[in-house]
Amino acid sequence: xxxxxxxxxxxxxxxxxxxxxxxxxxxxxxxxxxxxxxxxxxxxxxxxxxxxxxxxxxxxxxxxxxxxxxxxxxxxxxxxxxxxxxxxxxxxxxxxxxxxxxxxxxxxxxxxxxxxxxxxxxxxxxxxxxxxxxxxxxxxxxxxxxxxxxxxxxxxxxxxxxxxxxxxxxxxxxxxxxxxxxxxxxxxxxxxxxxxxxxxxxxxxxxxxxxxxxxxxxxxxxxxxxxxxxxxxxxxxxxxxxxxxxxxxxxxxxxxxxxxxxxxxxxxxxxxxxxxxxxxxxxxxxxxxxxxxxxxxxxxxxxxxxxxxxxxxxxxxxxxxxxxxxxxxxxxxxxxxxxxxxxxxxxxxxxxxxxxxxxxxxxxxxxxxxxxxxxxxxxxxxxxxxxxxxxxxxxxxxxxxxxxxxxxxxxxxxxxxxxxxxxxxxxxxxxxxxxxxxxxxxxxxxxxxxxxxxxxxxxxxxxxxxxxxxxxxxxxxxxxxxxxxxxxxxxxxxxxx
Amino acid sequence: xxxxxxxxxxxxxxxxxxxxxxxxxxxxxxxxxxxxxxxxxxxxxxxxxxxxxxxxxxxxxxxxxxxxxxxxxxxxxxxxxxxxxxxxxxxxxxxxxxxxxxxxxxxxxxxxxxxxxxxxxxxxxxxxxxxxxxxxxxxxxxxxxxxxxxxxxxxxxxxxxxxxxxxxxxxxxxxxxxxxxxxxxxxxxxxxxxxxxxxxxxxxxxxxxxxxxxxxxxxxxxxxxxxxxxxxxxxxxxxxxxxxxxxxxxxxxxxxxxxxxxxxxxxxxxxxxxxxxxxxxxxxxxxxxxxxxxxxxxxxxxxxx
Numbered sequence: 026x027x028x029x030x031x032x033x034x035x036x037x038x039x040x041x042x043x044x045x046x047x048x049x050x051x052x053x054x055x056x057x058x059x060x061x062x063x064x065x066x067x068x069x070x071x072x073x074x075x076x077x078x079x080x081x082x083x084x085x086x087x088x089x090x091x092x093x094x095x096x097x098x099x100x101x102x103x104x105x106x107x108x109x110x111x112x113x114x115x116x117x118x119x120x121x122x123x124x125x126x127x128x129x130x131x132x133x134x135x136x137x138x139x140x141x142x143x144x145x146x147x148x149x150x151x152x153x154x155x156x157x158x159x160x161x162x163x164x165x166x167x168x169x170x171x172x173x174x175x176x177x178x179x180x181x182x183x184x185x186x187x188x189x190x191x192x193x194x195x196x197x198x199x200x201x202x203x204x205x206x207x208x209x210x211x212x213x214x215x216x217x218x219x220x221x222x223x224x225x226x227x228x229x230x231x232x233x234x235x236x237x238x239x240x241x242x243x244x245x246x247x248x249x250x251x252x253x254x255x256x257x258x259x260x261x262x263x264x265x266x267x268x269x270x271x272x273x274x275x276x277x278x279x280x281x282x283x284x285x286x287x288x289x290x291x292x293x294x295x296x297x298x299x300x301x302x303x304x305x306x307x308x309x310x311x312x313x314x315x316x317x318x319x320x321x322x323x324x325x326x327x328x329x330x331x332x333x334x335x336x337x338x339x340x341x342x343x344x345x346x347x348x349x350x351x352x353x354x355x356x357x358x359x360x361x362x363x364x365x366x367x368x369x370x371x372x373x374x375x376x377x378x379x380x381x382x383x384x385x386x387x388x389x390x391x392x393x394x395x396x397x398x399x400x401x402x403x404x405x406x407x408x409x410x411x412x413x414x415x416x417x418x419x420x421x422x423x424x425x426x427x428x429x430x431x432x433x434x435x436x437x438x439x440x441x442x443x444x445x446x447x448x449x450x451x452x453x454x455x456x457x458x459x460x461x462x463x464x465x466x467x468x469x470x471x472x473x474x475x476x477x478x479x480x481x482x483x484x485x486x487x488x489x490x491x492x493x494x495x496x497x498x499x500x501x502x503x504x505x506x507x508x509x510x511x512x513x514x515x516x517x518x519x520x521x522x
Numbered sequence: 523x524x525x526x527x528x529x530x531x532x533x534x535x536x537x538x539x540x541x542x543x544x545x546x547x548x549x550x551x552x553x554x555x556x557x558x559x560x561x562x563x564x565x566x567x568x569x570x571x572x573x574x575x576x577x578x579x580x581x582x583x584x585x586x587x588x589x590x591x592x593x594x595x596x597x598x599x600x601x602x603x604x605x606x607x608x609x610x611x612x613x614x615x616x617x618x619x620x621x622x623x624x625x626x627x628x629x630x631x632x633x634x635x636x637x638x639x640x641x642x643x644x645x646x647x648x649x650x651x652x653x654x655x656x657x658x659x660x661x662x663x664x665x666x667x668x669x670x671x672x673x674x675x676x677x678x679x680x681x682x683x684x685x686x687x688x689x690x691x692x693x694x695x696x697x698x699x700x701x702x703x704x705x706x707x708x709x710x711x712x713x714x715x716x717x718x719x720x721x722x723x724x725x726x727x728x729x730x731x732x733x734x735x736x737x738x739x740x741x742x743x744x745x746x747x748x749x750x751x752x753x754x755x756x757x758x759x760x761x762x763x764x765x766x767x768x769x770x771x772x773x774x775x776x777x778x779x780x781x782x783x784x785x786x787x788x789x790x791x792x793x794x795x796x797x798x799x800x801x802x803x804x805x806x807x808x809x810x811x812x813x814x815x816x817x818x819x820x821x822x823x824x825x826x827x
Binding site for chain 2: 028031032035039042043315316318320321323324325326327328329330333
């Protein structure tokens, strides 16, 4: 057994000395760290600037501003409600709107929220019951900011606006802020439904919806008034809306969302298995090819049997793979700590699978056996190849066959697809079993399938180790051209000679 | 006591017989030469001794035991095709093979450092192999075979590819090992090394043993040859096979290349000369080289200079 550990140790050290190992090891956490920063830098978090040229007297512009303000307050109230629900802070004021989570907040609700003190009063009440180290509520940012139209624009006839608005939409002066949307509401609005919009980019869908709803409502009011309805009745008719009672899952806890969050850990395990296998497997393959091409093998085989050499290599590579995963998990934990629990709060439901010892055992079992199953394939390829170019000829098809269905599988699970013939097939084909079962653990897999596919995987791995062990032994000292399929089969059938 | 014994060992690869009914023994402390041309079966035989491959038939005893990795702590092996891990340092490499042969990490490193010192490489002990010259790497390879102070040192074509300095170093190491009581078995097709080092030789051709014995016994396989300077041809003397006249030697004397009949010694012929008052000015025995013996036994096609 000692020689297996000695070989495993050498394999581990050899890979750990490679620059590519450390680069690859750190790329994943770096990507995760850089991702949000890049998103923050590239993303547009600033409020869109809106200018309204209202030739009707200002009523339409005011209506738009009121709608934007109301929608923003609704966002604040909704987010506050979810925050209170997530952190169980209803005790702050059980009668408050933000303690009632089962409804869509109507305009009247929002107006009531503002009238009763709005966010400042709510926060003051919440602070009385909130734990001192609990995360503070952060209100969503304003999506739109209204800017006054220059007085020079108002008298301009509409055809001249195109050229006059150019420097406003895309200012050439350095440091000047561009206006994102300019809306011209002509004096004839009502009689004519025409309204013009200039934008410095493709208009956002939610802005168009907002604009259309405000103007449609006003058009309807005007129409109803024209039909003889009193202005008050016309306005009321336009504002009629259903009161929706909504049942939403608690944050991170409901149907699809919950399923996804619960799937994070098993999916991550499947993904990490895939990543670490491909990376460490190819390094192991490189090491085996080096031993063959450097004519080292005979010296090694004088000291250890081919089987023990194979086990040592598998163990060393598994060590590399597990080390990579430990580092990645440590980076994740560090991130959770560094973000003061924000990530931890989010992924807490993801740790649910760990509360069941059977799930934990299943994850460990499929991870390790899966590693051995696939890594043995890489090892056999290395033993048959005299150079990396030779090895690539085998490697690419094998990687494609193993990983392509897995990519589809992960997409399927992320899409909330918990069943289907694809998942069933992948579950029962041993080279895909470990990835599939790991991925399905979060979204739900019958126990009999876990046990059955686990037994099948163990049997397959035992036969694979036997056959590929023979191939490894027979190929180590063989020289010459790449073996044909018939030769590969013959080597597998040859017991130790 | 025999350290290595092969009894009627054969090895077949499909339809090719690589080793055919081979039997021999090697005694403790001997330097045993395994001679033969390319494809004679030398490497296959040594791989069977090391249990890298198994014989088709016959039995092998190594240090009194079956071949196997359990013998590795007492065996040193230098294969014909040599290589090292490029990213390991010289000392790590030697220590690694020492550990694979059952040594403890401190002992393996200590012995590795001592060998590097002996080979003049102590300054390079922390250099990775890819930074060593070819000659230095050859010394490191030799050290991997010697690190466990083996009782049986097996060297497969050890001199091939070595520069003259390292050839001398290796010859000296073989002598040192032998003097220390270890047994050395090496294969070669370069006869000069075998001539200088071996106590006993085995000649292989096409997998079959053609000869086994000492260097003198090998030379005795060839009829003795003499250079004789005489007035008349010695062809008529008893025991002489042929006498070729090689020309004038001055004052009426002539030089002859004389071949004796098998099993006739030069002393017998000299005695005949005396008895028959056959005048001689020069009588010199010529020693056959191992190369001549090899060519004589296995044929010219089996060897190369």
